[in-house]
Amino acid sequence: MRKDARARRDRLIAAAADAFRDEGYGVALEQIAQRAGVGRGTLYRNFSVGLR
Numbered sequence: 001m002r003k004d005a006r007a008r009r010d011r012l013i014a015a016a017a018d019a020f021r022d023e024g025y026g027v028a029l030e031q032i033a034q035r036a037g038v039g040r041g042t043l044y045r046n047f048s049v050g051l052r
Contacts, residue, residue: 009046011036 001009015035019027033043 008036008038008042012038012043012046 012032016032019032019035023031029043030040033040036043
């Protein structure tokens, strides 16, 4: 994985942990992407297991 892609993935994971802690597990995926400073596509590209 490229260094920049790894950094975005790490930001998504950290943002998700913060969002789940702050707002519970019902938080919208778009909010997690926004917290991480990435687009929805980046989130789905990294975490769409089983959706393809």
